[in-house]
Amino acid sequence: MLTLSDASISEAIRDAADRLRRGGVAIYPTETFFAIGCRIDCPHAIERIFQLKKRRHQAALPVLISSGGQLSSITQVQACDAETMDALRSLWPAPLTLLLEVKPGLPALLTAGTGKIAVRISPHPVASVLTELCGCPIVCTSANISGMPPSTHAGGISRELLNGLDADVDALLDMPPRPSGGLPSTIVEPCGPMTLRILRHGAFDMQRLEKLGFVIITQEACP
Template sequence: MSAPIGPETAIFKMEPGEVLKQAIYTAASILRAGGLVLYPTETFYALGAIPEFAQAVQKVFEAKGRDVRKPLPLIASDIQAVLTAASEWPQSADVLARSFWPGPLSIVVSAAASLPSVLHAQTGKVALRISSHPVASLLARASGGLIVSTSANRAGEPPPKDRGAIDRELLHAVDALLDAGELPGGLASTIVDVTVHPAVLIRAGKIAWEDIRRVLEG
């Protein structure tokens, strides 16, 4: 089921049935212990950590070489988990969530006080979504409801669709990889900020801005 990548890193093949359940359980245990895990999403591989663990979040920035002024987005297992990460949940967020979740739309809302400032780069905001990828969703649920979800690449490099495209230094910096083979790639998730009115497009992505505006105005 697993094979070493580096001195403290393991790869878990995403096979159906009990093998998949055990791999996700093990990966979730690693995350809950403060470790880092690479996992599949609808488009690319992502780098995950428990968002409430400031040291783990800092390790994500270091592993990616990411600018600490750039907040990290989250994947939630369900709407209850989303609400634990948000200090406010405006009607516009609820409308978008009902229309596009689970799926590649991250909604930026005011962050809960339980989230460390390093996660949201002291902006007081956090981007949240519920993933339609079963492994990402199950991992979030097994990890307590929320996981960091930033692309599994070094800063400035393209996001990886398969294990072979993941930077070797990044592989050695994490504790495990949930390997689901080659992913579809394509556009990343769309990011929309609903802490302001009208809502603002932060990043164009898989869900068209025109469709989002139509829902908000409908």
């Protein structure tokens, strides 16, 4: 099996990152499913993702980051309790997505006018390296037609979506390790000191949050 030390895989990821810098989109594996993404500073590419997925513009797009520095560049982390954010960052990389207040200046398409953005650091080596090489957060939404099941292998991705890719500017990273499938990432929103609102149950082990002292409450119970 190929590893990220293999020149062919490393070169493919570098090429994909270069295509994203030029305004393309990429399909790539994550720890859960195949995703489709682009740089978050490229509105044209973001719009293409909505079109390729037939996704409603009222549905915001989650993103991947590669570092805490990128987190502070796009979110209002200072609005959250420092102890809370330090504890959450200690859990990354993981299938744990945080919903945070967004900083002004990002394309409105990303947030669907909510003023918030969903962010995580992926533990998948391909997704992680791609995000780092881009030097910019990237969109990370399932590579499927909206309403259809996500895929753990490239052969399961909608032919309609794949046919919409442009071979000259886009990329498909079909390489190991294969996504594990199962549940998507867990989504939580800080809503008080060491208090999280659960927005979506997913692949992250909630006991890890409880062991750190977090109080987990339902969406309805959060002020």
